[in-house]
Amino acid sequence: MAMIETEIKPTSQKIGFVHLGCPKNLVDTEHMLGLLNQAGHRIVGDDSEADVMLVNTCSFIDQSQQESVRHLVHLAEAGKKIIVTGCLAQKYQDELLNLIPEAMAVVGTGDMGNIVDVLDRVNRGERVISITQDPDYILEDDSKRLNITVGSYVYLKIAEGCDYRCSFCIIPSMRGDFRSRGFESIVEDAKRYTEKGVPEIILVGQDTTSYGKESGKNLAQLLRALNEIDGIGRIRFLYAYPNLVTDELLDTIAECDKVVKYLDCPLQHMHPEVLRRMRRPVMDHVAFAERVRSHVPNVKIRTGLIVGFPGETEEHFEFLMETVQQARFDRLGVFEYSDVEGAHSKGLDGKVAKAEIKRRRNEVMALQQGIALAQNKLLLGQTLEVLVDTADPDKNTFIGRTEWDAPEIDNLVYGKGAVIPGEIVPVFIRDVTPYDLKGEAVLA
Numbered sequence: 325m326a327m328i329e330t331e332i333k334p335t336s337q338k339i340g341f342v343h344l345g346c347p348k349n350l351v352d353t354e355h356m357l358g359l360l361n362q363a364g365h366r367i368v369g370d371d372s373e374a375d376v377m378l379v380n381t382c383s384f385i386d387q388s389q390q391e392s393v394r395h396l397v398h399l400a401e402a403g404k405k406i407i408v409t410g411c412l413a414q415k416y417q418d419e420l421l422n423l424i425p426e427a428m429a430v431v432g433t434g435d436m437g438n439i440v441d442v443l444d445r446v447n448r449g450e451r452v453i454s455i456t457q458d459p460d461y462i463l464e465d466d467s468k469r470l471n472i473t474v475g476s477y478v479y480l481k482i483a484e485g486c487d488y489r490c491s492f493c494i495i496p497s498m499r500g501d502f503r504s505r506g507f508e509s510i511v512e513d514a515k516r517y518t519e520k521g522v523p524e525i526i527l528v529g530q531d532t533t534s535y536g537k538e539s540g541k542n543l544a545q546l547l548r549a550l551n552e553i554d555g556i557g558r559i560r561f562l563y564a565y566p567n568l569v570t571d572e573l574l575d576t577i578a579e580c581d582k583v584v585k586y587l588d589c590p591l592q593h594m595h596p597e598v599l600r601r602m603r604r605p606v607m608d609h610v611a612f613a614e615r616v617r618s619h620v621p622n623v624k625i626r627t628g629l630i631v632g633f634p635g636e637t638e639e640h641f642e643f644l645m646e647t648v649q650q651a652r653f654d655r656l657g658v659f660e661y662s663d664v665e666g667a668h669s670k671g672l673d674g675k676v677a678k679a680e681i682k683r684r685r686n687e688v689m690a691l692q693q694g695i696a697l698a699q700n701k702l703l704l705g706q707t708l709e710v711l712v713d714t715a716d717p718d719k720n721t722f723i724g725r726t727e728w729d730a731p732e733i734d735n736l737v738y739g740k741g742a743v744i745p746g747e748i749v750p751v752f753i754r755d756v757t758p759y760d761l762k763g764e765a766v767l768a
């Protein structure tokens with residue numbers, strides 16, 4: 325964990341934190357902790373020591389909202405003063421303040437830059453609501469961020485908000501319309517992390533492929549600029565929007581040696597009628613996968629699907645299964661549809677029973693498991709470059725990832741050998757499962 329050195333002031337508070345949600349939210353958590361730390365407050369890992377708990381919530385789907393509320397209730401029962409930030413705060417500010425007397429402040433998605441001021445006001449006894457209705461804030465300066473992620477990769481947020489209006493998603497109503505971070509500030513931050521020895525830079529945003537649309541720049545140009553940074557190990561971007569995956573972008577992935585040959589592109593469904601109801605682009609996904617593979621040799625494609633969307637018939641589902649079978653996505657996650665308050669899809673007819681949704685998810689996952697195992701078997705006997713995330717020198721073991729694997733969602737490589745976290749080492753693959761590889765470091 326990288327800590328920012330600061331002088332501890334007499335008014336300093338001990339701040340505990342709970343981080344919920346995706347990597348984009350993690351960047352926000354780290355940013356707020358960095359601001360608080362620089363203002364002289366101390367960030368503590370043990371909640372029992374904390375004077376105030378910062379809870380950065382997620383509201384993406386029902387389960388994330390429930391998980392956020394569970395954490396809040398647990399901390400309230402422990403008698404902690406709480407500052408609630410993020411999506412749930414943006415959406416339910418009044419309800420949270422009414423329900424949880426220990427919640428001293430709610431801070432919306434566009435107000436995280438005010439966190440130090442909010443804490444000062446809480447300390448003066450105020451109950452604070454800091455919510456901008458149409459958030460337009462974007463973090464431009466990453467240098468004050470306090471990284472709580474492991475040292476082998478860092479997420480860099482390159483854009484905020486989203487201009488699409490997928491019918492199941494309320495992110496635009498919580499995060500605002502799309503806006504990009506400045507080109508140079510991203511490159512500078514990537515340089516800074518590279519100089520600190522972080523080998524993998526992961527670009528995130530609700531929609532990374534719209535990057536730069538306000539300024540005439542684009543993601544391909546950004547990737548090329550990052551690829552020029554001396555010493556950078558790997559560059560990855562997540563969350564591509566399907567019809568913005570241009571030939572220029574694919575050729576850039578193919579041509580830039582530091583950009584991983586990996587495309588994360590959530591497609592959500594395969595059937596045109598369901599996609600229309602989702603307000604998503606209708607396209608031929610088998611042809612899409614072929615186009616990606618023809619531009620980027622040796623690429624691996626990750627996608628995400630939602631099953632049980634309102635109106636999804638057995639025929640739609642069978643179509644989805646056939647397409648998955650034909651496109652043979654290398655990595656695939658499946659969400660079970662659930663209504664989210666405020667989402668357009670909540671009002672759609674043709675709701676699918678929960679048990680049926682579960683059955684459909686299990687079927688896709690079983691199909692994908694076979695595809696994933698077959699793909700991994702092709703790697704047996706190969707020597708792959710693996711970035712070491714963690715190592716246990718006593719046991720001479722390590723855990724790492726190939727370039728085709730993003731942290732926390734994709735395959736892991738379980739290896740043997742004396743290696744150091746952050747190193748990229750050749751690993752001979754001896755054994756595979758659908759979701760993991762096992763091997764030995766080939767050390768000189």
Ligand code: SF4
Nearest residue numbers: 486488490493495530
């Ligand atoms: S692209 Fe769709 S799913 Fe993704 S954040 Fe925007 S509205 Fe939500």
